[in-house]
Amino acid sequence: MNSSDTTATAELGLRLVVPERAAVPLAARVKYSSNDPYAIRIAFHTGEEDPVEWIFARELLTVGIVRPVGEGDVRVWPSKDENGERNVSIALSSPFGQAEFDTQVSPLAEFLHRTYEIVPAGQEAQFVDLDDEIQQHLHS
Template sequence: MNSSDTTATAELGLRLVVPERTSVPLVARLDYNADDPYAIRVAFHTGEDEPVEWIFARELLTVGIVRPVGEGDVRVWPSKDDSGERSVSIALSSPFGQAEFDTHVSPLAEFLHRTYEIVPAGQEATYVDLDEEIERYLA
């Protein structure tokens, strides 16, 4: 995991859950930046030239480690892998298709812990310049 005072980056091993077949291993890059304190960007490396990118609410991934959360396009819930080790499942849905991933809790929790060292829970609003955000969206 790479990190600074305002950013954290990690590569996370995932398993793409494929119905009626074994899971397919993938790598995802997680990026967190204090400039966007509510969000975690995830780039799924699927073997194509460009990764598939999604933006998750940091809280969604955090809560999903301990209980099912989310509805609609993104759902996250705790689970166990084939060996009984704690894992986290992530289901994504878009007009282009659906996918379900599974990953071990430890590396995800470690990454999330680092993001909360950068911006503590409940302090996100102090890192957002609302005037700048409004100006950016109106321009």
Template sequence: MNSSDITATSELGLRLIVPDRAAVPLAARLDYTADDPYAIKVAFHVGEDEPVEWIFARELLTVGIVRAVGEGDVRVWPSKDDGERTINISLSSPFGHAQFDAQVSPLAEFLHRTYEIVPAGQEGDYVDLDAEIEQHLCS
């Protein structure tokens, strides 16, 4: 198995929703690996600084395409913008709040690739629980 069989990467165009202003276009890099089958790492490129990284549950983004999901710091829900299906992502942290939207189709294509790598319900087959426990006990 080569690395492309166990990883997926994509660039996603999104917009930062700013109250009382025009939305700001941004790019985000999505990374998925079978080594961490439940998670998708999203790096938001917000300027010349290092990207801001968040880890999302793959299932959260998948469900968020069809219905509102999440609570607390991360919420995801679908909507339509000029007839185009979009997904909204709301993030909160002690440092502030941000809301983004993006077209569903490129995100859905990326998610489809992740499910080709690790099918839904088989994530546990890719996690070595004993090694994870040992790593946390020895840290």
């Protein structure tokens, strides 16, 4: 895992869950920045030239380690693999299709822990420059 004072990144090993088939291993790069303190970006490396990127609420991934959370496009819940090891499952849905992934709890929890060292829970608003955000939206 790489990290600086304001960002954290990590590579996660995922498995794409395919009904009635063996799971397909994938890699994903997770990134957190204090510039966007509520969000975690996950780039799924699917074998295509450009990874598929989704943005998740940090709290969604954190809560999803211990109990089911989310509705609609993104759902996260605790699960176990075929060996009984603790995992986290992530289901994504978009107009282009649906996918379900699982990953081991430990690397995800370690990454999330690092994000909370950068921006503690409840202090996210202190890292948002509201005036800058408004200016960006007015000029886009």
